[in-house]
Amino acid sequence: MMDNKETKYKKLIIALSVIIPLAVAILFSVKVEGYDLTFLPPIYASINGLTAIVLILAVVAIKNGKRLLHERLMKTCLILSATFLVMYVAYHMTSESTSFGGEGAIRYVYFFILITHILLSIAIIPMVLFTYVRALSEQFDRHRKLARITFPIWLYVAITGVVVYLMISPYYA
16 A cells, blocks of 8 residues: 555656656757767766666665665665766767668677666566655555566666677777
8 A cells, every 4th residue: 555655745756657768769850060079978888887787786785784884875876877867869860870780690699688678667667666756655564566677677787787888899980
């Protein structure tokens, strides 16, 4: 059962879960000339890697009873993810997309990883936000239950973001 705080944020979370992916898709079609942001991909890939590390540290912290450290690490993950998203969109608004040049089986592996990464990066938005609100509203049993699903998906998205970058980086112009 949702408490007052979760009920209060439910519409906002649902709205953000729709608006963010739509905005990203729309902004991909917007091209801004005159800016060279081609230096961003290794930075935002590193942010994905750092997010994965911080997620793991946050789980270790809570398993060791360090609730305040866990909270701070999770807030760091939210900031890292938002920073990644801003850089990712800025890069794609100012640069042409890079095509994967690999052939054979590796091409199928790349596209499998890319497609699952994209789909799960969309699905993770409401999961992270609801998990966060449940912690804020001190519904720790419900928070834990959802976090057990949210954590591996968020970790997968963060790690595959790095993998996608490493696989496509040889093909950047």
